[in-house]
Structure formats: structure tokens, C-alpha cells
Amino acid sequence: MLSREHNPPIDGVIDAGLLPKLVQFLLCDNNPTLQFEACWALTNIASGTNKHTRAVVECGAVPHFIKLLSSSHMNVCEQAVWALGNVAGDGATYRDFVTNCSIIPPLVKLVNPEVSMGFLRNISWTMSNLCRNKDPPPTMETIDALLPSIC
Secondary structure (H helix, E strand, C coil): CCCCCCCCCCHHHHHHHCCCHHHHHHCCCCHHHHHHHHHHHHHHHHHHCCCHHHHHHCCCCCHHHHHCCCCCCCCHHHHHHHHHHHHCCCCCCHHHHHHHHHCCHHHHHHCCCCCCCHHHHHHHHHHHHCCCCCCCCCCHHHHHHHHHHHH
């Protein structure tokens, strides 16, 4: 529903209290299909308005997305990258929140020759969102940590 509709019912999903259940599904390491679908739904919610992104952050999804960056299932991992990029791209506050949740080490680790070009594009887009916004700007520590993997 969230991934197929032209105008997905994001508010309805949030108002129905479904976000905690979706976050819980991110923990199902024995079911990567469920993890992927939950991550995809949360990615779509986080791509909405600031209110929608805030709902995803407040339900505790970000640390679980970061954990999924180490998944052995590349589709799950890539979906988590996309979700984190949506959150980080919503402004300096969420960019800093995602950075402070230690996204950089597992994200940088994903940059390797075995990763598909499409996945590398998503990784670089997420990295660019970690460097966006000027008020306040990202820390030099963040930029210094990301720069070697981009060059």
C-alpha cells in the first residue's frame, strides 16, 4: 500500500499506530523478506513531510536501520541506506541525529567493488545528505570520515 499507491496513506498508517510494529519487524533477522518490506514502508513514510520523518525517528527506527547496514541480505541493506538518506535529508537536526547514531562506519564499509552501481548511487546520495544543510553545517569530523570513501 505505501509502496504502490501514487499518494500513499502515510497519515493513516501513522494514525493507526502501525509504526512501532514496522520497527519491530526490522528486528526479525530470521525473516529478511519481512525486514525488507518493513524497511521499505518506513522509507516511504520518511520520504513524506517533516512530520512523517519525525514519526519514523520518534518510533526508534534509526538505530535499527543502522544495524541493517550490516545485513548479509543486500536488498535489506540497500533499503536501510535509502531510509537513512531520507531521514538525514530532512534537515540539519535529523542529519545530526543520524550521524550521532553512528551511521558513518557501517555506511563507509559498504563502499566496495562488489556493490552494484545502483547501490553505490544510493550510498553516495545518503552520504551527500549527511553533508547537507548549513544551519548548522555538518561537523568537519563527519566530512573527514566520509571524504576518503568518496574519492
